[in-house]
Each structure stands twice: as C-alpha cells, then as structure tokens.
Amino acid sequence: MTGSKQALAQPASGSGAAPGIPPGASRxxxxxxxxxxxxxWRSRLYRWDTKASPYAFVAPFFLLFGAFSLVPLLYTAWxxxxxxxxxxxxHQSWAGLDNYENLLSSxxxxxxxxxxxxxxxxxxxxxxxxxxxxxxLLNYRLRGSTVWRVVMLTPYATSVAAATLVFTLLYAWDxxxxxxxxxxxxxxxxxxxxxxxxxxxxxxxxxxxxxTGYNALIYLAAMQAIPVDLYESAALDGANRWQQFRxxxxxxxxxxxxxxxxxxxxxxxxxxxxxLLFGGVSGSKGGSEHQYQTLGLYLYxxxxxxxNLGKASAIAWSMFxxxxxxxxxxxxxxxxxxxxx
Amino acid sequence: MTTTELTRSRPMGTERRRRMTGAGRQLHxxxxxxxxxxxxxxxxxxxxxxxxxxxxxTDRRLAQTPPPLWFGGNLFKNLRVAWDQAGLGTAxxxxxxxxxxxxxxxxxxxxxxxxxxxxxxxxFSGVLLLLTVGTMMIPPQLAVVPLYLWMSDLGWSNxxxxxxxxxxxxxxxxxxxxxxxxxxxxxxxxxxARVDGAGSLRTVWHVVxxxxxxxxxxxxxxxxxxxxxxFLWPIIALNQQNPTVQVALNSLxxxxxPDQAVIMAGALLGTLPLLIAFLLFGRQIVGGxxxxxxxx
Numbered sequence: 001m002t003g004s005k006q007a008l009a010q011p012a013s014g015s016g017a018a019p020g021i022p023p024g025a026s027r028x029x030x031x032x033x034x035x036x037x038x039x040x041w042r043s044r045l046y047r048w049d050t051k052a053s054p055y056a057f058v059a060p061f062f063l064l065f066g067a068f069s070l071v072p073l074l075y076t077a078w079x080x081x082x083x084x085x086x087x088x089x090x091h092q093s094w095a096g097l098d099n100y101e102n103l104l105s106s107x108x109x110x111x112x113x114x115x116x117x118x119x120x121x122x123x124x125x126x127x128x129x130x131x132x133x134x135x136x137l138l139n140y141r142l143r144g145s146t147v148w149r150v151v152m153l154t155p156y157a158t159s160v161a162a163a164t165l166v167f168t169l170l171y172a173w174d175x176x177x178x179x180x181x182x183x184x185x186x187x188x189x190x191x192x193x194x195x196x197x198x199x200x201x202x203x204x205x206x207x208x209x210x211x212t213g214y215n216a217l218i219y220l221a222a223m224q225a226i227p228v229d230l231y232e233s234a235a236l237d238g239a240n241r242w243q244q245f246r247x248x249x250x251x252x253x254x255x256x257x258x259x260x261x262x263x264x265x266x267x268x269x270x271x272x273x274x275x276l277l278f279g280g281v282s283g284s285k286g287g288s289e290h291q292y293q294t295l296g297l298y299l300y301x302x303x304x305x306x307x308n309l310g311k312a313s314a315i316a317w318s319m320f321x322x323x324x325x326x327x328x329x330x331x332x333x334x335x336x337x338x339x340x341x
Numbered sequence: 342m343t344t345t346e347l348t349r350s351r352p353m354g355t356e357r358r359r360r361m362t363g364a365g366r367q368l369h370x371x372x373x374x375x376x377x378x379x380x381x382x383x384x385x386x387x388x389x390x391x392x393x394x395x396x397x398x399t400d401r402r403l404a405q406t407p408p409p410l411w412f413g414g415n416l417f418k419n420l421r422v423a424w425d426q427a428g429l430g431t432a433x434x435x436x437x438x439x440x441x442x443x444x445x446x447x448x449x450x451x452x453x454x455x456x457x458x459x460x461x462x463x464x465f466s467g468v469l470l471l472l473t474v475g476t477m478m479i480p481p482q483l484a485v486v487p488l489y490l491w492m493s494d495l496g497w498s499n500x501x502x503x504x505x506x507x508x509x510x511x512x513x514x515x516x517x518x519x520x521x522x523x524x525x526x527x528x529x530x531x532x533x534a535r536v537d538g539a540g541s542l543r544t545v546w547h548v549v550x551x552x553x554x555x556x557x558x559x560x561x562x563x564x565x566x567x568x569x570x571x572f573l574w575p576i577i578a579l580n581q582q583n584p585t586v587q588v589a590l591n592s593l594x595x596x597x598x599p600d601q602a603v604i605m606a607g608a609l610l611g612t613l614p615l616l617i618a619f620l621l622f623g624r625q626i627v628g629g630x631x632x633x634x635x636x637x
Contacts, residue, residue, distance in 0.1 A: 054461040060450045060454070061450045061453070062454075068506060072483065072486075073479060076486050134381055140369065151386060152381060152382065153630070154619060158389065158615070158616075162608040165593075165605070165607070166395075167388065169395060213385060217627060266480060269480065272572065272573055283595055323478070327478075
C-alpha cells in the first residue's frame with residue numbers, strides 16, 4: 001500500500017516509464033537533487049518501504065503455504081493420535097498410539113508397504129535408466145531436436161485418470177491390444193488385472209510411460225551443462241565414446257541422478273491414481289486380492305471408504321517417516337559413493 | 342557452441358580425433374539414433390492415438406480380437422454420450438476455472454516471493470528460503486485429513502474453493518522464480534530504480550515483472566498442467582455433482598455399466614485441452630523443465 005502511495009507522490013518519473021525499461025539514469029540525478037524539506041517525510045516513508053517490502057512480498061506465499069501445507073502437517077500428527085470417524089466428525093477422542101498399533105498389526109498395511117516398494121522399484125529403475133539413455137540420444141545433434149523433445153514429453157501432459165483408463169483397456173484380458181500383440185510371440189493371454197506380478201507390472205508401466213520423457217529432459221539439461229573440456233581431455237587420453245559416457249557423463253550426472261531418484265521415490269511412495277483407476281470398481285482395495293493396494297490407496301480406503309480418519313492420519317505420518325528414512329539412506333549412500341570414487 | 346568455434350585455435354589433429362571419439366553433443370546423430378528415438382516417440386504417442394481410435398468405435402467392437410487399429414465412425418456419438426453421461430461440460434468449466442485461478446495466483450505470489458529471496462536483504466531470509474526448499478518434498482497426503490475436516494467445518498464440501506485454496510501458492514513456484522531472478526535480473530537495475538526514487542511496488546511493476554516474464558510464462562504453463570491433472574485432493578474434496586475433469590473421469594471409469602468406447606471418448610476429451618496447449622507451447626514447457634532442472 002505504501003508503495004503505491006509513494007508512487008503517486010512521484011509525479012513526473014513514472015508516467016513515461018515503459019515496462020521493461022528501467023527509469024532513466026538522468027532522472028536519477030533529479031531524484032537525488034530533490035529539495036531537502038519536501039523529502040524528509042518522503043525519505044522516511046521510503047526507508048520504511050525498503051525495510052518492510054521484502055516481508056510484504058514473501059507474506060502471501062508464507063501465509064497460504066503455511067496455512068494449507070505446513071499447519072496441516074502438524075494437525076495430521078494430532079489427528080493420528082485421536083479417534084476421528086468420518087460419520088461422526090464432532091466426536092473426537094484421544095487414542096494415544098492406538099492408531100499406530102492398529103496399523104502395525106494389520107496385514108493390509110504391510111501388504112500395502114510391500115506393494116508400494118515393489119511397484120516403486122519396478123517403475124523407477126527402468127524409467128530412470130531409459131531416461132538416461134534417451135537423454136544421451138537427444139544430446140546428439142539432431143534434426144528437429146525440439147520436436148523430439150516435445151514428443152517425448154507428451155505423456156506428461158496426459159492426466160493420471162486419462163492415461164490409466166487407456167492402459168486399463170490396452171491391458172484387457174480379452175481383446176486387449178497388449179495380449180493380442182503378445183500372442184504373436186506365443187505368449188498366452190496374461191491376466192493383467194488379477195495376477196499379482198502382472199497387475200503390478202501393468203500399474204508400473206503407466207508410471208513409466210508418463211514420466212520417462214520428463215526425466216530424460218532433466219538429464220539432458222544436466223548433460224548440456226557438462227564442460228566440453230572434460231570430453232576433450234578424455235578424448236586426448238584415448239577414451240572411446242562408451243568410456244566417455246561411463247567416466248565423464250555418468251559421474252558428472254551424479255547430483256542430477258540423486259535429485260531424480262529422490263523425486264521419483266517420493267512419487268512412488270505416493271502412488272495413488274494409477275492403481276485406484278486400474279482397479280475399476282474395486283479400486284480403493286487395489287484389486288480383488290489387494291495385489292496392488294499401495295500406501296496411498298490404503299490411506300484413501302481407510303479414510304474415505306471405511307471412514308477412519310484417525311487411522312488415515314497415522315498412515316500419512318508413517319509414509320512421511322518412511323520417506324525421511326529413504327532420503328537419509330540416499331544421502332548417506334551418495335556421500336559414501338562420492339568418497340570412494 | 343559449434344565444433345568449428347571450439348577448434349579454431351587448436352591444431353588440426355585434435356579436431357579429427359574428437360570427431361572420431363568425441364562426446365555425444367558434438368556428433369551428428371546416426372541412423373541408429375534416429376531409429377531408437379522413433380521407437381521411443383511411437384511408444385509415447387501410440388497410447389494417445391489409440392485412445393482416439395477406441396473412442397471412434399463401439400463397445401462391442403472393442404471387446405473383439407483383434408483390437409481395432411484404425412478409426413471407426415462412432416467418434417462424435419461417443420463424445421456426445423461421454424459429455425452428457427459424465428457431466429464433462431460442467432467438469433471442463435470447473436477445471437478451467439480451478440486451474441486458471443491457481444495458475445494466476447501461484448505465478449503472482451511466486452514472483453513476489455522469489456524476487457524478495459533473490460534480490461532483497463531481510464532478516465531470516467536464508468532460513469525462510471531453506472524452509473521453502475525443505476518442505477518442497479512433503480507429500481500432499483500429509484495435509485488431506487485436516488484440510489478435509491476444516492473444509493467440512495466451513496460447509497465447503499463439494500465446492501470449488503475447497504480445491505483452489507490449498508494450491509494458491511507453492512514452494513516449487515517460489516523456488517523456481519527465485520532461481521530465475523537471481524541471474525536474470527541485474528541488481529544494478531533495481532538499484533537504479535531505487536535511486537530514481539521508485540517505491541518497491543513500482544520497482545516490481547516496471548522492473549521485476551518485465552524481467553521475470555519468460556519464467557512467469559513457463560511457471561504458469563507448468564502450474565496449469567499440474568492443477569489440471571491433480572487427482573488426490575479433488576477426488577476427496579469434490580463429488581460427482583460438481584466435479585473437475587479428473588473426478589468426472591474417475592467416476593466414468595468406476596461406473597458399473599461401463600461402455601469402453603464412451604470411457605475412451607471421455608479420456609480423450611479430458612486430455613484434449615492440455616494436448617492443444619502442448620502443441621502450442623510445447624517448446625516453452627520443455628525449456629522450462631530443463632531450466633528448472635539445471636538450476637534446481
């Protein structure tokens with residue numbers, strides 16, 4: 001507010017300034033040479049503006065972000081120690097660690113944890129390996145390089161819902177494109193929806209399809225930032241292309257790899273939309289035998305299908321703690337790797 | 342940087358050797374590279390093209406073997422049924438409104454906060470920036486239970502502001518703008534405006550916004566894609582009476598009498614706006630992701 005008032009108090013300098021062009025240097029002289037009497041309250045205002053404006057600029061972000069992201073985080077911990085039922089939101093009572101004990105003694109929780117881990121690994125590892133290879137190819141001098149990049153990123157523009165609906169039909173047992181394609185190779189129809197590994201593979205493939213291009217672009221950006229000198233000296237030492245890729249590109253890429261591993265791990269831990277829609281009517285259960293019920297699905301199922309929001313909060317915090325452990329292990333591993341190299 | 346630029350000052354032998362064994366970036370792609378890239382491109386596009394094929398068929402035809410690999414004549418009929426059955430008209434309007442509001446607000450607040458973090462000195466700025474970055478990785482699941490309870494208390498269940506409010510500002514956006522402005526906005530420019538007597542709002546309007554415009558556009562596109570595709574919170578917060586596109590698609594997919602061709606038509610409709618945006622702004626989105634990656 002003060003800023004706009006002050007802007008009004010400056011008659012000449014503002015009206016002519018076009019956007020993008022900073023106020024001219026010649027005017028700066030005039031500004032500094034303003035009469036001292038007129039400038040005293042103005043300069044006080046000015047000093048106040050300088051001091052307060054940074055806070056005014058970050059305030060909306062922190063108010064919104066704090067209210068809807070940070071504070072809920074703490075409230076979730078609070079609710080996880082309470083009995084909170086969807087059917088009776090007004091009757092909340094202290095439960096201590098009951099929700100957590102309940103969770104740890106539930107087979108479905110461990111099943112969901114195991115599924116999250118398995119699906120996470122079989123979606124993240126191939127995805128990141130393919131992305132590195134793809135980035136390496138995109139890093140060549142290509143005709144129409146932008147077109148290739150945009151095409152590879154198209155799946156990223158598809159929503160979880162749309163992509164999963166399409167893949168569900170592609171994976172249909174009878175008449176699905178994928179089983180039809182496999183029969184040419186003598187592979188009998190796979191029941192992608194009911195079998196354990198088949199359904200987990202199918203869910204993972206949706207994740208891989210949507211995110212490989214995105215990760216490839218991140219690797220490509222990192223590859224383009226590698227100094228050319230490194231390749232030159234490697235070439236002088238007689239390293240061939242594969243050796244350069246292994247001994248120059250990969251080590252230089254390590255921070256980016258760590259970044260993508262962490263981001264993908266977080267994504268995998270939260271996996272929700274793909275298994276929910278892949279399961280159709282029994283979506284929140286993760287299939288007839290809970291074959292692909294992930295932690296994210298389990299949270300939704302417990303909280304909004306069964307209606308136990310206290311337990312859902314406990315699941316949310318368990319996910320958070322698991323993530324922290326994974327991040328710490330990641331950090332330790334990369335430090336260790338960095339030292340031994 | 343071209344090969345010739347780099348080698349102009351070097352002996353000829355070096356250039357030849359690098360041509361033969363040099364890094365990927367200096368070599369022209371061979372036929373094998375193009376072949377592999379074509380396979381990847383087909384894998385990326387085929388499911389989308391097939392969605393359109395399936396949407397143009399009948400449910401009965403989709404259940405038969407071999408599956409249809411070319412278009413049929415039912416596209417517009419299926420699109421109309423999907424539009425009516427899943428309430429996609431309302432859903433589209435809701436999604437545009439939700440994603441639009443979130444985009445404008447996120448970009449605006451991210452630019453202001455990003456500018457403060459990049460160029461202004463104030464107490465606790467380091468700690469606050471660290472907090473912003475550190476919380477970027479907190480999963481959204483950790484907020485849904487309290488948010489749901491609060492919104493119910495306010496009587497806002499199934500209303501659009503329930504979906505909009507929690508996404509009005511993001512840590513990612515703030516960090517993205519900060520990283521961009523640190524380099525793209527010369528400090529002298531701000532000092533010049535200051536010396537000129539411009540207040541902070543005037544400085545933001547005439548100096549910061551013009552300098553930030555390319556990054557604002559990219560952040561806007563990324564935010565719109567993200568808000569359009571957001572799934573978890575809208576499914577919890579909204580019901581079928583007042584859905585976003587994703588909520589409508591979910592209920593179409595979990596319907597008890599599924600007509601697969603209609604479902605595919607719905608999936609096609611739900612993706613179309615973003616695909617069109619991608620055709621128009623694909624280059625900027627690609628650039629934005631790569632830029633965020635290098636600096637992030």
